[in-house]
Amino acid sequence: MTATMTHDYAPFAESRIEDGAEALRASIAARGYLFFRGLVPVDDIQAVRQDVLALCAEAGWLDPARDLMEGVVAPGREPTSEGREDYNAVYRRILKQLPRFHALPEHPALMRAAGALLRSDDVFVHPRRIGRVTFPNNPEATTPAHQDHFYIRGTVDTFSCWVPLGDCPVPLGGLAVLEGSHRQGFLEHTERFPAAVGGRGVPVDHADPAWRASDFGAGDALFFHAYTIHKALPNRTPDRLRLSTDNRYQRPGEDIHPGALETHLGL
Numbered sequence: 447m448t449a450t451m452t453h454d455y456a457p458f459a460e461s462r463i464e465d466g467a468e469a470l471r472a473s474i475a476a477r478g479y480l481f482f483r484g485l486v487p488v489d490d491i492q493a494v495r496q497d498v499l500a501l502c503a504e505a506g507w508l509d510p511a512r513d514l515m516e517g518v519v520a521p522g523r524e525p526t527s528e529g530r531e532d533y534n535a536v537y538r539r540i541l542k543q544l545p546r547f548h549a550l551p552e553h554p555a556l557m558r559a560a561g562a563l564l565r566s567d568d569v570f571v572h573p574r575r576i577g578r579v580t581f582p583n584n585p586e587a588t589t590p591a592h593q594d595h596f597y598i599r600g601t602v603d604t605f606s607c608w609v610p611l612g613d614c615p616v617p618l619g620g621l622a623v624l625e626g627s628h629r630q631g632f633l634e635h636t637e638r639f640p641a642a643v644g645g646r647g648v649p650v651d652h653a654d655p656a657w658r659a660s661d662f663g664a665g666d667a668l669f670f671h672a673y674t675i676h677k678a679l680p681n682r683t684p685d686r687l688r689l690s691t692d693n694r695y696q697r698p699g700e701d702i703h704p705g706a707l708e709t710h711l712g713l
């Protein structure tokens with residue numbers, strides 16, 4: 447069984463930062479997520495995309511005959527994924543050598559939205575940077591349905607923000623959210639997906655009409671609560687890399703698990 451199956455999901459409800467903090471908090475309390483179009487300037491996202499893709503190209507992952515920014519996988523290149531030696535060698539460089547990748551979670555646009563959700567001018571950004579390079583033709587590696595609290599722990603008042611590095615239409619993957627699922631509280635993560643990111647998930651009905659997903663454009667951002675069930679959609683393109691970042695925000699001084707202060711995968 448793969449981590450996710452493909453269905454046509456209804457699109458996300460869209461929020462605007464101009465809606466104001468009260469309305470945004472009411473919206474995330476009702477739905478468990480906020481989806482912003484064009485929150486981060488496209489050029490700021492594309493700059494990080496370029497940095498990440500340059501490292502992918504150096505590793506021989508990309509087709510040199512194609513424009514770097516397309517992120518087209520080299521013909522014959524087998525997929526790789528988190529935890530494998532060849533993947534981690536590139537991912538370590540992404541985490542350590544790219545100042546613009548490192549700075550992205552603290553982008554003023556993301557900080558402003560996080561501050562509104564946390565009802566605080568003072569926002570603590572988790573230092574654990576997380577990026578993902580998801581190959582096509584590798585559905586087993588698709589992130590299964592889960593709640594971030596299972597992985598993050600610490601205060602439940604932690605919000606995640608998923609930001610793709612570039613356009614991410616549904617066939618390239620994206621992220622789907624089970625609307626309203628944060629109200630179920632913390633769930634047992636009993637499902638096991640050995641080949642997938644994280645490896646553990648909650649049992650879900652993939653045909654549940656409460657699932658939401660939309661095409662993401664560069665600069666779009668999806669915030670969600672630590673209890674909101676979400677999953678990646680499989681990269682169904684024949685040859686494109688899906689690039690994304692996971693960013694976490696909480697109020698300073700609240701409970702935090704020591705692991706959230708360490709680098710991702712110990713890299």
Ligand SMILES: O=C(O)CCC(=O)C(=O)O
Pocket residue numbers: 578588589594606607608621643676677678690691692693
């Ligand atoms: O992009 C992915 O594959 C997983 C992202 C995710 O689950 C998260 O941001 O918590």
